[in-house]
Amino acid sequence: MVRRIVELATLAPSIHNTQPWAWRLSDREARLYADDTRQLRVEDPLRRNMVISCGAALHHFQLAAQALGWRAEVKRLPEGDDPMLMAQVRLARTPFHDDAGEVLDSMRARCTDRRRFTSWPVPDERLEALAEEASTWDATALPVLDLATRFRLESSIRRALDLRASDAIATAEQALWTGRSGDDGVPLQVVPESPPGDDRLSRFGDGLLNDTRAEVRSSDGLIVLGGEGDSFGSWLRTGEALSALWLRATRTGLSVVPLSQPVEVPATRAELQALLRGTLEPHLLVRIGWQAIGRRELPRTPRRPVDEVLRS
Numbered sequence: 001m002v003r004r005i006v007e008l009a010t011l012a013p014s015i016h017n018t019q020p021w022a023w024r025l026s027d028r029e030a031r032l033y034a035d036d037t038r039q040l041r042v043e044d045p046l047r048r049n050m051v052i053s054c055g056a057a058l059h060h061f062q063l064a065a066q067a068l069g070w071r072a073e074v075k076r077l078p079e080g081d082d083p084m085l086m087a088q089v090r091l092a093r094t095p096f097h098d099d100a101g102e103v104l105d106s107m108r109a110r111c112t113d114r115r116r117f118t119s120w121p122v123p124d125e126r127l128e129a130l131a132e133e134a135s136t137w138d139a140t141a142l143p144v145l146d147l148a149t150r151f152r153l154e155s156s157i158r159r160a161l162d163l164r165a166s167d168a169i170a171t172a173e174q175a176l177w178t179g180r181s182g183d184d185g186v187p188l189q190v191v192p193e194s195p196p197g198d199d200r201l202s203r204f205g206d207g208l209l210n211d212t213r214a215e216v217r218s219s220d221g222l223i224v225l226g227g228e229g230d231s232f233g234s235w236l237r238t239g240e241a242l243s244a245l246w247l248r249a250t251r252t253g254l255s256v257v258p259l260s261q262p263v264e265v266p267a268t269r270a271e272l273q274a275l276l277r278g279t280l281e282p283h284l285l286v287r288i289g290w291q292a293i294g295r296r297e298l299p300r301t302p303r304r305p306v307d308e309v310l311r312s
């Protein structure tokens with residue numbers, strides 16, 4: 001039974017689909033470890049994105065457990081010798097939730113769709129509702145509703161893309177995780193073709209995914225996720241919040257694309273900190289928009305089989 005829950009937790013999003021997690025199971029208990037052999041040493045030297053990814057897996061685990069009739073009692077970062085131990089989860093029986101089927105469906109349907117959003121605006125109330133969902137997981141989520149702030153954030157996002165693109169070592173590390181064969185990394189089949197000109201859609205550059213609506217100007221929304229500080233504990237919470245926000249968005253037809261480069265790159269991270277003036281420590285930005293109805297479904301980004309993430 002716990003194995004089935006872990007299998008569902010492997011559907012969680014992770015930086016470059018590195019799936020940097022490992023689980024150790026006993027009868028009614030699971031321990032989640034960050035697998036730092038999968039850390040991006042150049043792009044993620046502090047392990048922020050690795051821990052956020054583990055937080056997303058932890059949230060998936062809790063939701064999957066609940067959907068299958070188990071309440072998860074979570075101890076985050078329990079004391080001990082292993083700094084990579086992210087959480088200890090005990091399971092206790094609980095009645096099935098009415099929306100269990102819907103929750104499991106959203107976990108299976110969630111994906112990163114980097115194609116350009118449609119021009120339908122995302123109403124402020126939708127962004128606020130998603131931010132509220134994220135905040136219930138003890139992270140801070142700030143919907144960016146003010147145009148001047150949005151403008152400056154967009155400029156930092158573009159600058160981070162440019163700075164990273166001119167960093168040969170970071171680009172090489174990302175390339176290692178792009179278009180590889182096997183069951184991890186980001187397949188080129190889910191990366192949009194670059195539109196003509198300099199208007200890159202994603203950090204992954206030019207992919208194989210036809211994006212026929214690339215001419216449409218989108219009117220998406222932006223949420224900043226963060227916390228009080230920069231620590232394993234606050235990143236883990238941000239990961240849980242990211243997963244909660246994303247699954248809720250999926251259930252309501254909205255598409256989510258995380259943007260970690262502006263936080264990864266020190267110069268743009270400093271810009272974000274100045275812009276946010278201490279209201280929160282930024283951990284991740286997320287773009288939110290509508291994908292066109294009836295669009296071709298994306299191929300699934302692969303996952304490692306559950307046996308590979310289980311430790312004895």
Ligand SMILES: Cc1cc2nc3c(=O)[nH]c(=O)nc-3n(C[C@H](O)[C@H](O)[C@H](O)COP(=O)(O)O)c2cc1C
Pocket residue numbers: 011012013014015016017049050052053056110111112113114185186202203204257258259260261284301
């Ligand atoms: C912490 C974190 C940071 C991410 N940063 C980016 C990003 O900057 N750009 C992007 O296109 N996708 C980003 N992603 C999405 C991952 O690439 C994606 O989750 C992974 O490839 C698995 O694919 P899936 O979400 O379709 O299951 C990020 C995901 C996480 C959890």
